[in-house]
Amino acid sequence: MNKKIKLGTLLGLVVLQLMACKTQKQDTIISLTNASDILLTDKPVVIKRNQFSNTISSSQFPLLLIGTDTIPSQMNDIDADGNWDELFFVINFSANETKNIQLKWIDTKPSYEVKTSVRFGKRSSKNTPVQPATDELLLANEVHKALGYQPYQTDGPTWENDKVGFRHYLDGRNAKDVFAKKTAAITPENVGIDSVGGVEDNYHVMHDWGRDVFPVGNSVGLGGFAMLINDKVERLGITTNDTLNNIEKTTFKVTAEGSVNSILSYEYQNWEVSGNKYQAQETTSIWPGMYGYKNTVSLSGLKGNETLLIGLSNINNEKGLNTVNVGDWVCLIQHDKLTYERQWVMGTALIIPKTSFKGVMEAPKEGQLTNSYLAKFKVENNKPISYYAIAACELSEDKNFIDSEYFTNYVVNLAKQLATEINIEIKN
Structure with a gap:
């Protein structure tokens, strides 16, 4: 009887130890x-x-x-x-x-409060409604001018957090635009779509949530990229009136979309410039709290005479560019009535790494890529470069961005935070 009790006690202890493990x-x-x-x-x-x-x-x-x-x-x-x-x-x-x-x-x-989002939709013909999508493959002859209609909701994917929104012109232009948000809530899924599901530019008028405020023109917008080869600026893609892309195949995918992080990825296959074909990859990431997004660019097929260019559209900027060094970062900052018809004050900036940074040039007055400050980088095959694109408008919940010094301090402090390792x- 006592042996049974001891055996039972031992078995009980073993079970407890297993549960603890x-x-x-x-x-x-x-x-x-x-x-x-x-x-x-x-x-x-x-x-x-x-x-x-x-x-x-x-x-x-x-x-x-x-x-x-x-x-x-x-x-x-x-x-x-x-x-x-x-x-x-x-x-x-x-x-x-x-x-x-x-x-x-x-x-x-x-389940958590949603603070980041990606919105992307496509229609298969001019007369069919837009359908949500999470990926896309665009061939060189499928750009909107050649098709005769715009296939994409908002010209391509949009991404946002609780502070600000952006969009990428996937239709071949590969520029990046800005939505000024008036509230922290995620904007409606039907932005850029009319009542019957067609593509409609309905985001250049004011809504309760805000609107597209940033003129892009023939720039690459805020954070788009290009190359400088033999002193000539070479655009990644085309302008709005071109019918054939200089990129053989563009692949887009929503890598992640969640409450605290959304990630978009792009692959540009056989980007033809001056007889050479380059491969480019781009990853865009956004999380709550920041008036901006992180971008990472990688190139291959380089011959050694190329310079990576990261663009900062300067349309409506009458006050020039402010350059601030912050540790391992360089902040390129502009603050003016940078919006359509100079209606609202907005600050935009690039937070870029000092490593391989070769200074800033202005884009040509005419050509495929204009109206921009261009940050120059020494670039190596398959060596990624990460940077941050920042935009804050007086329309946002924080009205202090109307002040130039306030915006500059925000960018500088953000750069310090981004540099801090945990x-x-x-x-x-």
């Missing part, structure tokens, strides 16, 4: 440290899947907790293989602060 595998502590002396607001944190030592079921979802407070997060599948690659969230830090986050894996996907320690 299982709990340890499920619960993880993420220790994050801001070792800098500056405040960090909506600081993005990316943790790769392979940084977690424990096995994670593909059917489970992360729940991040500090005490009883939940931190919105999402899992991104960057390589589109059906399995998530990274855990993404944003978080605030005081100076020299360490935060310990409890990570639990749960069976039901949490130390990540995973305790399984």
Whole structure:
């Protein structure tokens, strides 16, 4: 009888130990440290899947907790293989602060307030309605002038957060435009579509949410890119009246769309310039809290005489360009009535890396790419360059952006925050 009791006690202890081990595998502590002396607001944190030592079921979802407070997060599948690659969230830090986050894996996907979004739609003919899409393949002879109609809602994809919105002219022009948002809410899905589903430019008039405010013309807008070859500016793509693209195939994909992060990717295959064919890749990422987006560009097929150009449209700028060095960054800042008909005050900026930066030039007065400041970069095959494009208008919820000094201080402080690395320690 006593042997049975002892055996039962031992079995019970084994079960408790197994349960404890299982709990340890499920619960993880993420220790994050801001070792800098500056405040960090909506600081993005990316943790790769392979940084977690424990096995994670593909059917489970992360729940991040500090005490009883939940931190919105999402899992991104960057390589589109059906399995998530990274855990993404944003978080605030005081100076020299360490935060310990409890990570639990749960069976039901949490729901969070949506603070980022991508909107993309296409119609297959002039007389068919726009349908939502998450990817696209555009051939050189399929640009809107050759087709005789605009196939894309808002001329291409738009992306936004709670502060500002942008759009990319996927129709061959590859310029980037700005939507000034008056509220933090995500803009309606039917922007750029009429009542019967056709493509309509209805976003250059004021709505409760805001409007497109940024004139682009033949520039590449805010953050588009080009190349300088033998002292000639070469555009990635075409202008609105061209019928044949200089890019053989453009592939677009919404890589991620979630409450705290949206990512768009582009591949430009056989971009023909001066008899050479280049390959280019572009990745655009946005998260809450920032009046801007991150862009990463990579080129291949380079011969050695090329310079990467990153564009900052200067249409309606009568006050010139302000250049500010901030650590490892260079901030190119302009602030004026940069909007249509100089109706509203807006600041735009590029936050670019000092590494490989070769100065700024102005685009030609005539040609395929005009009306721009162009940041020049030494570029190497398959070596990505990441930068940030910033836009803040007096129409936004923060009315202080009407002031030039306020906008400059915002850009400089943002550059400092972006340069600050967070130390990540995973305790399984």
